[in-house]
Amino acid sequence: MSTGGRRRRVTIADVAxxxxxxxxxxxxxxxxxxxxxxxxxxxxxxxxxxLGYRPHAAARAMRGRTYTIGxxxxxxRNPFFPDILDGLYAQLSGTDYQVIIxxxxxxxxxxxxxxxxxxxxxxxxxxxxxxRVARARLEEVACGLPTVVLGPHEKSALYDAVLDDDEVxxxxxxxxxxxLGHRRIAHIGQREGxxxxxxxxxxxxxxxxxxxxxxxxxxxxxxxxxxxxxxxxGGYRGARELLGRSPRPTAxxxxxxxxxxxxxxxxxxxxxxxxGEVSLAGYDNTRLAALSTxxxxxxxxxxxxxxxxxxRLLLERIEGRTSSVxxxxxxxxxxxxxxxxxxxx
Amino acid sequence: MSTGGRRRRVTIADVAxxxxxxxxxxxxxxxxxxxxxxxxxxxxxxxxxxLGYRPHAAARAMRGRTYTIGxxxxxxRNPFFPDILDGLYAQLSGTDYQVIIxxxxxxxxxxxxxxxxxxxxxxxxxxxxxxRVARARLEEVACGLPTVVLGPHEKSALYDAVLDDDEVxxxxxxxxxxxLGHRRIAHIGQREGxxxxxxxxxxxxxxxxxxxxxxxxxxxxxxxxxxxxxxxxGGYRGARELLGRSPRPTAxxxxxxxxxxxxxxxxxxxxxxxxGEVSLAGYDNTRLAALSTxxxxxxxxxxxxxxxxxxRLLLERIEGRTSSVxxxxxxxxxxxxxxxxxxxx
DNA sequence: GTGAAAGCGCTAACAC
DNA sequence: GTGTTAGCGCTTTCAC
Numbered sequence: 001m002s003t004g005g006r007r008r009r010v011t012i013a014d015v016a017x018x019x020x021x022x023x024x025x026x027x028x029x030x031x032x033x034x035x036x037x038x039x040x041x042x043x044x045x046x047x048x049x050x051l052g053y054r055p056h057a058a059a060r061a062m063r064g065r066t067y068t069i070g071x072x073x074x075x076x077r078n079p080f081f082p083d084i085l086d087g088l089y090a091q092l093s094g095t096d097y098q099v100i101i102x103x104x105x106x107x108x109x110x111x112x113x114x115x116x117x118x119x120x121x122x123x124x125x126x127x128x129x130x131x132r133v134a135r136a137r138l139e140e141v142a143c144g145l146p147t148v149v150l151g152p153h154e155k156s157a158l159y160d161a162v163l164d165d166d167e168v169x170x171x172x173x174x175x176x177x178x179x180l181g182h183r184r185i186a187h188i189g190q191r192e193g194x195x196x197x198x199x200x201x202x203x204x205x206x207x208x209x210x211x212x213x214x215x216x217x218x219x220x221x222x223x224x225x226x227x228x229x230x231x232x233x234g235g236y237r238g239a240r241e242l243l244g245r246s247p248r249p250t251a252x253x254x255x256x257x258x259x260x261x262x263x264x265x266x267x268x269x270x271x272x273x274x275x276g277e278v279s280l281a282g283y284d285n286t287r288l289a290a291l292s293t294x295x296x297x298x299x300x301x302x303x304x305x306x307x308x309x310x311x312r313l314l315l316e317r318i319e320g321r322t323s324s325v326x327x328x329x330x331x332x333x334x335x336x337x338x339x340x341x342x343x344x345x
Numbered sequence: 346m347s348t349g350g351r352r353r354r355v356t357i358a359d360v361a362x363x364x365x366x367x368x369x370x371x372x373x374x375x376x377x378x379x380x381x382x383x384x385x386x387x388x389x390x391x392x393x394x395x396l397g398y399r400p401h402a403a404a405r406a407m408r409g410r411t412y413t414i415g416x417x418x419x420x421x422r423n424p425f426f427p428d429i430l431d432g433l434y435a436q437l438s439g440t441d442y443q444v445i446i447x448x449x450x451x452x453x454x455x456x457x458x459x460x461x462x463x464x465x466x467x468x469x470x471x472x473x474x475x476x477r478v479a480r481a482r483l484e485e486v487a488c489g490l491p492t493v494v495l496g497p498h499e500k501s502a503l504y505d506a507v508l509d510d511d512e513v514x515x516x517x518x519x520x521x522x523x524x525l526g527h528r529r530i531a532h533i534g535q536r537e538g539x540x541x542x543x544x545x546x547x548x549x550x551x552x553x554x555x556x557x558x559x560x561x562x563x564x565x566x567x568x569x570x571x572x573x574x575x576x577x578x579g580g581y582r583g584a585r586e587l588l589g590r591s592p593r594p595t596a597x598x599x600x601x602x603x604x605x606x607x608x609x610x611x612x613x614x615x616x617x618x619x620x621g622e623v624s625l626a627g628y629d630n631t632r633l634a635a636l637s638t639x640x641x642x643x644x645x646x647x648x649x650x651x652x653x654x655x656x657r658l659l660l661e662r663i664e665g666r667t668s669s670v671x672x673x674x675x676x677x678x679x680x681x682x683x684x685x686x687x688x689x690x
Numbered sequence: 691g692t693g694a695a696a697g698c699g700c701t702a703a704c705a706c
Numbered sequence: 707g708t709g710t711t712a713g714c715g716c717t718t719t720c721a722c
Contacts, residue, residue: 009699011698011699011700012699012700012701013699013700021708021709022708022709022710023699023700023701023709023710024701024702024708024709024710024711025707025708025709027700027701027702028701028708030700031701033701035707035708036707036708037707037708040707040708054461054464054465055465055699055700056465056467056698056699056700057403057406057462057465057466057467058402058403058404058406058407058411058466058467058698058699058700059403059407059698059699059700059701059714060699060700060701061402061403061406061700061714062403062404062407062698062699062700062701062713062714062715062716063699063700063701063702063713063714064700064701064702065701066403066466068462068466075427076421076426076427076430077424077427077632079422079424081421082420082421082422085421085448089448089450098447098458098459098462099447099448100445100446100447100462100466101445101446101447101448102443102444102445102446103430103434103444103446105434113443114443116399117402117413117443117445119399120399120400120401120402121402121403121411121413121445121466122401122402122403232632232633261633261636264636264637264638265635265636265637267637268637268638269637274638287422287577288577288606288633290610291606291609291610291639292609292610292612292613292614293609293613293619293638293639294636294638294639354715356714356715356716357715357716357717358715358716366692366693367692367693367694368693368694368715368716368717369692369693369694369717369718370691370692370693372716372717372718373692373717375716375717376717378717380691380692381691381692382691382692385691385692400715400716401714401715401716403714403715403716404698404714404715404716404717405715405716405717406698406716407697407698407699407700407714407715407716407717408697408698408715408716408717408718409716409717409718410717
């Protein structure tokens with residue numbers, strides 16, 4: 001019942017001895033570095049194979065690269081994130097880089113700890129998805145290692161940004177609803193994290209755009225926003241709040257599909273038919289939105305391309321690029337059965 | 346536009362100098378080790394605070410612990426996994442341990458690479474959720490570091506197991522459907538990974554139990570299994586296959602909620618009402634199953650408790666336990682509107 | 691109770 | 707093209 005003697009790790013020295021070369025030679029083969037003859041490369045590779053050698057990541061981290069890309073995710077429940085990660089994996093496949101994921105948790109403090117964990121583990125590059133920590137923090141991280149930020153709209157000379165044109169996306173939704181004849185259109189948003197960053201956060205942009213388009217159509221008085229969070233729970237609470245108003249909205253634009261799912265439950269509990277009595281739209285076009293029994297009108301932002309791009313930008317930075325890049329995706333509307341003209345009054 | 350001079354990391358030596366003590370003393374304070382006076386502890390802690398020191402994980406990994414728990418997840422889309430992780434986080438909160446997640450990908454080979462990545466990064470403990478690699482591989486890992494395996498039913502003296510009593514769960518579903526009057530009940534399962542492990546895999550147990558209960562009720566001839574995968578796509582394909590048979594089943598038991606969601610799409614495309622014409626049940630009782638427009642009958646296995654337990658067992662092993670523990674959860678049925686008596690013929 | 695020093699496995703100068 | 711060697715930041719004997 002003992003865990004048994006953990007046999008000593010095979011090290012680079014063992015491989016060198018076995019192949020009859022120096023440790024330097026082995027190290028160079030490992031890194032595909034310049035300065036080893038083809039013959040030696042073969043011998044070393046054979047020795048690695050025979051001994052089942054695998055580089056010790058921590059030892060590498062002490063001197064060089066860890067061949068690790070760290071990804072910070074706010075949480076694991078939003079079905080849009082796997083789309084992004086699939087793109088990242090696709091971009092990184094074929095390289096020696098390995099992705100490790102940490103989750104940020106509920107507040108900026110927890111998120112900061114998660115970022116620390118990545119930095120402490122010497123990742124070669126970091127992708128922060130929809131981070132809520134202060135901008136100064138992002139720059140501090142970016143100052144120390146290749147960084148890509150996905151989501152927020154801030155410009156920075158220190159890190160690359162991959163983002164969705166949330167203004168276009170939100171406008172598509174609101175115009176779609178107005179085009180169907182709705183006037184009492186409400187919005188479910190997310191509470192901003194750090195107040196000073198609010199303007200750059202994607203949820204703020206979606207909310208502000210909603211307000212702007214409403215005003216442009218003379219619907220100033222119909223503006224109604226419930227500020228909760230982009231989660232099922234948040235969507236549920238937000239919808240409850242909005243449905244409690246009188247007169248109640250005929251359409252709800254949730255800032256994220258996940259929140260729309262929660263809103264769906266609230267609508268059902270209130271005995272309101274979708275889209276018969278209330279239309280509902282989301283954002284992200286997650287796979288579940290396409291599910292027949294949900295059939296949620298949503299905004300498609302290509303997560304796969306975003307993930308791929310983030311991966312490419314990280315690799316470029318690791319290879320030495322220091323100038324800053326900003327990559328923006330233009331979203332499209334995917335109308336489904338959850339939106340329809342408002343009921344005749 | 347430069348990334349700027351990455352300022353040198355604060356090291357243990359800096360802290361020692363600042364506090365006027367040795368590096369040994371600092372190290373001891375960091376690890377809450379025995380052999381430092383209270384006064385010295387205070388001085389060191391103050392110095393750490395002032396300098397903003399954070400331990401370098403890789404350097405620690407070279408000699409001692411990394412304070413990292415590695416989690417292997419098959420993929421990121423199954424909404425049941427976040428439940429497990431929430432439990433794990435809860436158990437680990439308050440400790441110095443940080444969780445990093447890697448995903449196994451589509452096949453055993455990719456999963457092996459992901460496990461390697463965790464081992465190479467010297468995690469202090471590893472949690473493998475529903476691994477599909479060979480059993481020998483699990484034991485090999487467990488031989489080198491504290492290991493908990495969540496899902497498979499194999500017994501091992503080398504690692505701890507946290508599992509759901511899938512036999513009970515599957516039986517609940519099938520009996521529920523039979524109790525409603527169904528006879529033509531079909532099942533959507535997952536292709537086993539390594540053939541030799543099949544018997545221990547949770548998806549095999551769910552399928553075998555389905556068969557057993559069907560036989561016990563004299564429904565041998567009605568047994569119909571589509572073996573795809575526990576994914577939306579797999580559920581879709583499985584349901585299409587099953588609905589193509591004649592006569593078609595009046596109920597489908599999908600081995601996972603995620604697969605049931607895919608089956609829902611197939612049912613809808615085929616123009617079949619749920620539960621009017623075909624009843625549908627899942628497994629995992631994910632939050633989305635409770636969604637009003639889905640309202641999926643499912644089996645609840647307490648993911649939070651499973652995650653908590655996995656965390657506790659890992660901590661115990663890290664603290665030195667070498668005997669092997671097996672923790673089993675008993676699931677319960679959550680009937681919802683997706684199951685009803687079969688249509689009158 | 692405290693500190694000096696060795697060394698974990700690797701990479702990168704630098705010498706040959 | 708190849709090998710020698712000095713560390714990276716920490717933990718851990720082992721003296722004091």
